[in-house]
Amino acid sequence: MDVRFASERWKSRVNNKAxxxxxxxxxxxxxSDHVPVWYMRQAGRSQPEYRALKEKYGLFEITHQPELCAYVTRLPVEQYGVDAAILYKDIMTPLPGIGVQVExxxxxxxxxxxxxxxxxDxxxxxxxEPEExxxxxxxTIKLLTEEQLNVPLIGFTGAPFTLASYMIEGGPSKNYNKTKAFMYSQPKAWGQLMKRLAKMAIxxxxxxxxxxxxxxxVFDSWVGALNTDDYRTYIKPTMDMLFKELKKxxxxxxxxxxxxSHLARDWHDLSLDVVGLDWRMxxxxARNQGLVKTLQGNxxxxxxxxxxxxxxxxxxSILDQGMMTDRFIFNLGHGVFPEVNPDTLKKLTSFIHEYSSSKTL
Structure with missing residues (x-):
């Protein structure tokens, strides 16, 4: 695969588009004239071009090659016609920089x-130190935003709780027992960990x-494992500080x-613009609970x-509910499965654009 040739060909097409x-x-x-749409995990997994790359490279190997990573990131824009790209990388990406070795x-x-x-510990x-x-x-971001995309690029970070869960559990977990035990039994250490991870994320x-x-x-993928009281005690103050700083x-x-979903109201209180919902609410x-900010999903x-x-x-059904205000972005309630046919996502994107455009006329 000649990624550089593909990049130049795509660049010439992008330069002719608003x-x-x-x-x-x-x-x-x-x-706007239609509801915007993008999909979590739209880059990779279900795409045959990506699977071909994964036969040669690991995830970190792809992200360490800017031309290759940019190619993977923009593929969904080219193939599906989505209204935003999300940078291809993992929430673990910055952890080696603070001394956490991840495989x-x-x-x-x-x-x-x-x-x-x-x-x-x-x-x-x-x-x-990002530059180092x-x-x-x-x-990769500069390549995409300066040369290759005619849609916004979404960057991201893992939230302190979710990053901490991997760092304490040693990997994925079904119940987060070690993480919760650490949080309850070592509040000083937990507080320091939250501060350090929030500073890193900022x-x-x-x-x-x-x-x-x-x-x-901001992906706090696994914070739903906590109840509302624990979220407000152990997590929300850190998130409040993080979003207030990023809002600048x-x-x-x-x-x-x-x-x-039980935390959606608490998220809405933070200094953010968009509340992402999974499919459970x-x-x-969400609107009935008083969430008036932009909703994304679901x-x-x-x-x-x-x-x-x-x-x-x-x-x-989702579009009809979302289009009751202008504050709506269509997405999935979580990421694209590897088994999903790329043609389905292309057809879905077209349908969302056409259906929402007809409703705004």
């Missing part, structure tokens, strides 16, 4: 051989914005987690494996 800012308009609550194991996910167990963590620790990420995000990212999504950068900020339910990704008639009916 910049599509419908996603940014929706983040700000401004009217991505096939069929398992991120694995950390020296999990955190004490305050002493927390105090050993270093500070992220992740220059390849910044170069530095990381600001570097992405300087490089050209037009919006940021002037780009839209999005929050997303899985199984966390409908758009209308088709169950499993529906993408159903017949088209079912996909269309579910999508119409």
């Amino acid at each position: 910049f599509n800012d419908t996603f940014l308009k929706a983040c700000r609550g401004e009217k 991505i194991k096939n069929g398992v996910g991120p694995v950390i051989d020296n999990p955190i167990t004490s305050l002493a 927390v105090e050993k963590l270093g500070e992220l 620790d992740i220059p390849y990420v910044l170069k 530095v990381y995000v600001k570097a992405q914005i300087r490089a050209g990212a037009k919006a940021i999504q 950068e002037g780009v839209p900020l999005i929050m997303f987690g899985v199984g966390a 409908s758009i209308q339910e 088709l169950d990704p499993a529906i993408l494996l159903a017949p088209w008639e079912e996909i269309e009916a579910r999508t119409k």
Whole structure:
């Protein structure tokens, strides 16, 4: 695969297109001619071009090659016609920069051989220096935003709780027992860990914005494992500080987690612009709870494996609820499955654009 040739060919096509800012308009609550759409995990997994690359390269190997990483990032824009790209990388990407060694194991996910167990372990963590620790990420962003995209690029970071869960558990977990036990039994160490990870996320995000990212999504993927009281006690103060600092950068900020509908109201209180919903809470339910900010979501990704008639009916329902205001972005309730046919995503994107355009006329 000649990625450089593909990049030049795509660049010439992009230069002839106007910049599509419908996603940014929706983040700000401004009217546009259609509902914008992008999909979590739209880059990779289900795409045959990506699977071919994965036969030669690991995830970290791809992200360390800016031309290759940019190619993977922009593929969904070219293939599906989505209104935003999200940078291809992993939430683990910045951790080696602070002294946490991570391995991505096939069929398992991120694995950390020296999990955190004490305050002493927390105090050993270093500070992220983006230009030294992740220059390849910044170069990829610049390639995309300066030469290759006519849609906004979304940068992202893992939230402190989710990053901490991997660092304490040593990898993915079903119940987060070790993480919760650490949080309850070592509050001083937990507080320090939250502060350090929030500081890392702030530095990381600001570097992405300087490089050209037009919006940021914060993934607190696993914070739904906590109840509301524990979230407010152990997590929300850190998130409040994080978003207040990032708000100064002037780009839209999005929050997303899985199984966390009970926290949506608390997210809405933070200094962010967009609340991402998984499929467990409908758009209308969120509005009924008083969420007036832009909502993003929330088709169950499993529906993408159903017949088209079912996909269309579910999508119409979500769109009808979302289009009651201008503050709506269509997305999935979590990421694209590897089994999803890319043609389904292309057809879905076209349907969303056409259906929402007909409703705004």
